[in-house]
Amino acid sequence: MESGDRQEVFARERQQHIALSVEEHGRVRVTDLAERFAVSEVTIRKDLRVLETEGRVVRAHGGALAPSRSRAERAFEVRERLQRAEKERIGAAAAALVADGESIALDASTTALAMARHLKTRGGWVHLTVITNGLRIASELAGHRGITVALPGGFVRWEAMSVVGPLGGGLLEKVNIQKAFMGAAGFTLETGLSDATEEEAQLKRLIVAASSEVVALVDHTKWGRTAFATFCPTDRLTAVVTDEEAPAGMANALRQRRITVHVASGLEKTPSQSSRRSADSTALDMPS
Amino acid sequence: MESGDRQEVFARERQQHIALSVEEHGRVRVTDLAERFAVSEVTIRKDLRVLETEGRVVRAHGGALAPSRSRAERAFEVRERLQRAEKERIGAAAAALVADGESIALDASTTALAMARHLKTRGGWVHLTVITNGLRIASELAGHRGITVALPGGFVRWEAMSVVGPLGGGLLEKVNIQKAFMGAAGFTLETGLSDATEEEAQLKRLIVAASSEVVALVDHTKWGRTAFATFCPTDRLTAVVTDEEAPAGMANALRQRRITVHVASGLEKTPSQSSRRSADSTALDMPS
DNA sequence: CAACGAGATTGAAAGCAATCGGAACCTGTG
DNA sequence: CACAGGTTCCGATTGCTTTCAATCTCGTTG
The missing domain is CATH 1.10.10.10 (Winged helix-like DNA-binding domain superfamily/Winged helix DNA-binding domain)
Structure with missing residues (x-):
């Protein structure tokens, strides 16, 4: 130059x-x-x-x-790589909150995908029903003994490999969900859980509306950020699963609102015998 | 190396x-x-x-x-391997019947998957809408320029990686489809297209009902066989795409009923300039 | 029109991290 | 137990990131 x-x-x-x-x-x-x-x-x-x-x-x-795969797969994999370790732990901790016989909802986030993998690995399900708008999650869980997978209808958003759109209402208005496990692009006390696109948020609102309890799956990078569209106010949350680096102040504020905060630490290694009772080992007490 | x-x-x-x-x-x-x-x-x-x-x-x-694949993936791959060459050719010929701007439906068959791959490869779409109940097809087509993918809602059948069930109606009652491309487990003049499970057939009936034209994608092994549940009578068909080994008598009978029979031979290789008019090169005339 | 500043582009330098294979030592398998 | 195969640790090398300053462009201002 x-x-x-x-x-x-x-x-x-x-x-x-x-x-x-x-x-x-x-x-x-x-x-x-x-x-x-x-x-x-x-x-x-x-x-x-x-x-x-x-x-x-x-x-x-x-x-x-040269990038080998298709655009959709690439976009998804890039997101999947971010904070992989944290998502892995959060997914494991969240999977431990699920009991056999329940109906749960998972969104199309990569964190929920990590959770789905843990549900799959755990096995031994007699009758677990999973409603998800994530194609990857549906594919992952399909065909596993005791797990029934349902998808709402709609258009496919390739960026997240998710199903969105007003057409999806049909299923979500007819089913009852015990616990919804939702990822998010942003999470603050004031705005609750938010996502980057309105169409994705719309569908998540339907899921939230159909669920008794809502569990947020948010690694520390999501805390304190607000994305475009809110889909779940903070007070609607039952629990939050996050990693060790989440800000303590905000976590305490959540507890004061009677929202359980599960901190998924990297230490616990109980892959096999983590029954659904023992696994929330680090819940409710966060150092410092 | x-x-x-x-x-x-x-x-x-x-x-x-x-x-x-x-x-x-x-x-x-x-x-x-x-x-x-x-x-x-x-x-x-x-x-x-x-x-x-x-x-x-x-x-x-x-x-x-190699990681042991899940039951679903294994089952799917087995079906995908059967008559792969024929399905490949049928898929190519069927893809040539699609024009830009159309709304088409694909079922969850492996033949439709082969067709989807050809649609993808062809590229240059401005506005193609694909309604499918096949998860594999939806994943494959998602994120390709100009292609919009929609899924009906419902439960996931792992055997075919398909979405089925009464809940799926919502979307299919609201959309208009120009051409539905349907695989089948059996095809006879008397019983039309049939499938092995009633739930899969139910959803296919909805697709057929929403479509102006119905194109059958059936390799020669399906001809003359009848599976459990019929989802489309022969007279509802607009066209049939098959391979060279299909029985000539039955093909002629179809033509007498004014149903176009496209025979996908292994010879034609027109990947680029096969516009929607020229591509049915082997249609309507079957040697021997 | 010169002077100024914001923004973009570039690369030197310093410190950090990935890659690789050798060697010592541990482990699964027959 | 023998031994092929595996792990861990180490140092050498190469490549990468970050920081910082120089340079250039372009629009703005006096």
């Missing part, structure tokens, strides 16, 4: 070339690109980071690869 | 190859992989550990195995 004989090459322009190169060859290396465009490797890495957030390449140590 | 002139391969890339290898062969051995990628066995074991945490392989002494 500074001087010399090179022609002007805008950053954006260079990124396009990199993207094309990845498309063509399937893989590129940082060192090669730096040489080819006569810029530093730092700059190339910045370009790759931009392209990665756009979903056009997948970064790897030393370079980048 | 094997050795010698090995180019720099990113760790992530190598892991992808290992995962593919496991998927394909069902099992891999550490020593083989170490030789193939010209890295130490320690490194391969680290790769396998990563892939295991991602759930893509299951480690074992000496190597790794």
Whole structure:
């Protein structure tokens, strides 16, 4: 950019070339690109980071690869990777709150997916009914002994692999749900649980309305944030499952409102014998 | 691939190859992989550990195995393999019958899944609406430019990864469908299209009722067989897409009833320029 | 028109993290 | 118990992130 004989090459322009190169060859290396465009490797890495957030390449140590899967799968997997460890723990703790014979609802969040995997692993169900608007969750749980899966009807939102829309009402108005386990994009005391899109929020409101109890599944990054559309006020919540880094002040405020706060710590390792009674080990007491 | 002139391969890339290898062969051995990628066995074991945490392989002494798929996935895959080549061709021919701007319905059959894959590949859609009760199809088509996917509500039948049940009515009573593409377990002139379970047939009847035209997707093994529940009488059919081995007599009888019979031969290869008019190349004339 | 500041782009440098394989040591399997 | 196979720890190397400052563009202001 500074001087010399090179022609002007805008950053954006260079990124396009990199993207094309990845498309063509399937893989590129940082060192090669730096040489080819006569810029530093730092700059190339910045370009790759931009392209990665756009979903056009997948970064790897030393370079980048062409994204293999379809757009929907990619978008979903990116979200799934974020705070994976926390979601895993939250999912395990939430799964422990479910008793055989219940009817529960799960939304289409990645945290609920983690929970579904734990329900699946636990096994031994005689009659568990799961209502979900998440295609991934439905696929995951289908065919497991003792688990019945129901989906509301509607349009498929590929960003979340979820079913939304006014058409979905039919099922949700007819069923009774004991506990709804809901992820969210934001969670504050004042606004409750909120999500990024109105259509997703609409369907979640229906789920909430059909449920006796509502359990929020929110890792610490969701606390204190507000997303576009609220679908569940704080007072409607029965319990909140979160991780250790959630702000203590807000957690205490929730307890004062008689909302149980389950903190899923990374320590508890009871994969097999965690019956539904013993597993909420860290509930109700949070250090500091 | 094997050795010698090995180019720099990113760790992530190598892991992808290992995962593919496991998927394909069902099992891999550490020593083989170490030789193939010209890295130490320690490194391969680290790769396998990563892939295991991602759930893509299951480690074992000496190597790794493909993760045992769920009952639902196994059942589905078995059906998918049967007459795969025929289903592939039928799917391609059927996809050629779809025009941009239409609303179509697909059932949860594996033949419809093959068709969906062709719709996806074809691309260039501006506004195609697909109503399906197949979870696999919905997942496959979601997120593709110009394609809107809708699902009826209901319970998930794991055997077919389909949505069934009386609750699903809501959506299907409100929408208009131009063409319904329906697989079947049996097809005769007298009984029409039939399926093995009543609940699946119930939902298909709703789809048929909501559609202007009905196109049957039936490979030759379905002809002349009758399954438990009929969901569409022969006279309701607009067209039938099948393969070359379908009985000529029955095909002619269909044509006499003014039902178009498309025979998907293995020869035609018109992936790009097959507009909706030209694509029924083998329709209406069946040799021998 | 010069001066100024906000914003974008770039890369040098320093510190951090991932990758890899060797070696010592542990473990599952026959 | 023998031993192939696995784990853990370590250091070397390479690549990555962050910080910070230099440079350039562009719009605004005096």
